[in-house]
Each structure stands twice: as structure tokens, then as C-alpha cells.
Amino acid sequence: MSIRLDVVTIFPDYLAPLDLSLIGKARREGLVDLHVHDLRDFTHDRHRTVDDTPFGGGAGMVMKPQPWAEALDHVLAQPLVSGNVVDMASTRRTQEGVGHAVPRLIVPGPGGVPFSQALAHELAAEAWLAFACGRYEGLDERVYEHAAERMPVTVVSLGDYVLNGGEVAVLAMVEAIVRLVPGVVGNAESLVEESHEDGLLEYPVYTKPAVWDDRGTERPVPPILLSGNHCAIAQWRHQQRLERTAARRPDLLHPSATGGALAALDGR
Numbered sequence: 001m002s003i004r005l006d007v008v009t010i011f012p013d014y015l016a017p018l019d020l021s022l023i024g025k026a027r028r029e030g031l032v033d034l035h036v037h038d039l040r041d042f043t044h045d046r047h048r049t050v051d052d053t054p055f056g057g058g059a060g061m062v063m064k065p066q067p068w069a070e071a072l073d074h075v076l077a078q079p080l081v082s083g084n085v086v087d088m089a090s091t092r093r094t095q096e097g098v099g100h101a102v103p104r105l106i107v108p109g110p111g112g113v114p115f116s117q118a119l120a121h122e123l124a125a126e127a128w129l130a131f132a133c134g135r136y137e138g139l140d141e142r143v144y145e146h147a148a149e150r151m152p153v154t155v156v157s158l159g160d161y162v163l164n165g166g167e168v169a170v171l172a173m174v175e176a177i178v179r180l181v182p183g184v185v186g187n188a189e190s191l192v193e194e195s196h197e198d199g200l201l202e203y204p205v206y207t208k209p210a211v212w213d214d215r216g217t218e219r220p221v222p223p224i225l226l227s228g229n230h231c232a233i234a235q236w237r238h239q240q241r242l243e244r245t246a247a248r249r250p251d252l253l254h255p256s257a258t259g260g261a262l263a264a265l266d267g268r
């Protein structure tokens, strides 16, 4: 199984790290088929303009709809192939009723649904993803309408803060997604016990030496880990996961605690 990824950006060089490490290896092994497109290639003026002032006034610039529509249509026109065979398994039906493969479009944005390990799993199961990296104040809203008539669109937030552009968000999402594609991480077992896989954070981990001389301060690993008692080690690790989650992310243990904003809206 492989995954095709198309990224549209005004900074193609920003995506260069996707040639490194595990993702670079996965690309070379044919597990990931990555294509980066320069949004400015879809402009038609001398200055290759992608932005303009916002209607209604206000600070900042907004990304023009026309280059985005052309860029996304260009991505859509690509055939999805596994080897030399068009991948019919991932074929979706367009609203015009014509069957051909289309990607699921991810638009990074602080106003999107939160990115999570669960969403990474969902996206890793797709055959084709496209990413639209916004800049400035974001994309003209009509780009979403254009895209939604042609493919599934999801706006996804990396977290409750504002980045300068979507590229960093795409790097993070692609890394989280691609490592879940079968064959990318050599030891699949290492994916199972990680933070966020089952709602808890991971336990603390240690390696050699058993006692580390930290410039005169002796720092031993917890003795239980040297006991050879696998059952006791598993119990200790589970307890550590609970304590760490309670200390750092109590919201994971009590999700209703995040209902504060909704309660405020309801006047409760």
C-alpha cells in the first residue's frame, strides 16, 4: 500500500525536509508519492501575484481565488496510480457522477478541526491527500466552495495558536500520517504503545547506563526496569502513564472539562 501526497504552497522549499529521514526513505521505497506544487505557477501576471487586499477593509492580505482554483484543478487532473495501474479502489464519485480518483483536501488553518492521532490514522488510510498551504490572512472563502464541489475538504488545525503559514502544519501532519502507512516504520509494534494511541501518554523511557554519573550526581533508572519481571514492569508502566496523563493532560482523562466554552455560550 502506498499514499500519494500533493502539497500546494508559495514556498516549495519549505517542504524540503520531506526528503530526509524516514519519510525520505519511504519516498525512495515507493511507499510515499509526494508532489509539491508552486502556487505561483498558476498565476498569469508579471508579478505572479497570489494575494490582494480584503473586501470590507482590515489588516493583511487575502489569497486570491483564481490561482488556488487552477492549482487544485491541476492536482485533481493527476492520475492516481499504483505502479502503472490506476488505483480504482480509491476512486470516489464526483458530484457530476463521473467516477475518477480524487484526493481528500486538507487545508491547514487555526479555525479547523484539531489534528490528532485518530485523524492521522484516518488520513493514513486514504490513498491520496492534497494539502493547501495558506499564507497571509488565509484563502478567499470561495476557494473552499470551488474545492468542495470537486473533492472532500477538511480544514485542520495543528493547535490553538497562529502560524505564519500552512507549511509547518503540513510538515507535522505529513510526518504523523506517513509513519502510520504500513511499512514506513520498520517495527510496527513501536507504533502501538505510543502517546495518544489509547488516550494516555507514554510512560517514561530509559536506556544504558543503569546508573548515569551526571557530573557527580548519580541518576539510576527505576529499579523495577532491571528486575526482569515483565508483569511488574507492565504494571509500573501503566501506573506511570496514568500519573503522567493526570499531571500533564488531565483533559485526556476527563474530556468534559473542555466544555467550558460551550457552557459559556449557553449562558450556563
Ligand code: SAM
Pocket (backbone or CB within 6 Å): 107, 108, 109, 110, 111, 132, 133, 134, 135, 136, 137, 138, 139, 156, 157, 158, 159, 160, 161, 162, 163, 164, 165, 166, 167, 169
Ligand atoms: N487569519 C487567519 C485566522 O485568524 O484564522 C490566520 C492566518 S495564518 C497567519 C496564515 C496561514 O497559516 C493559515 O492560512 C494556515 O494555512 C496557517 N496556520 C496558521 N495557524 C495554523 C494552525 N494553528 N494550524 C494549521 N495551520 C495554521
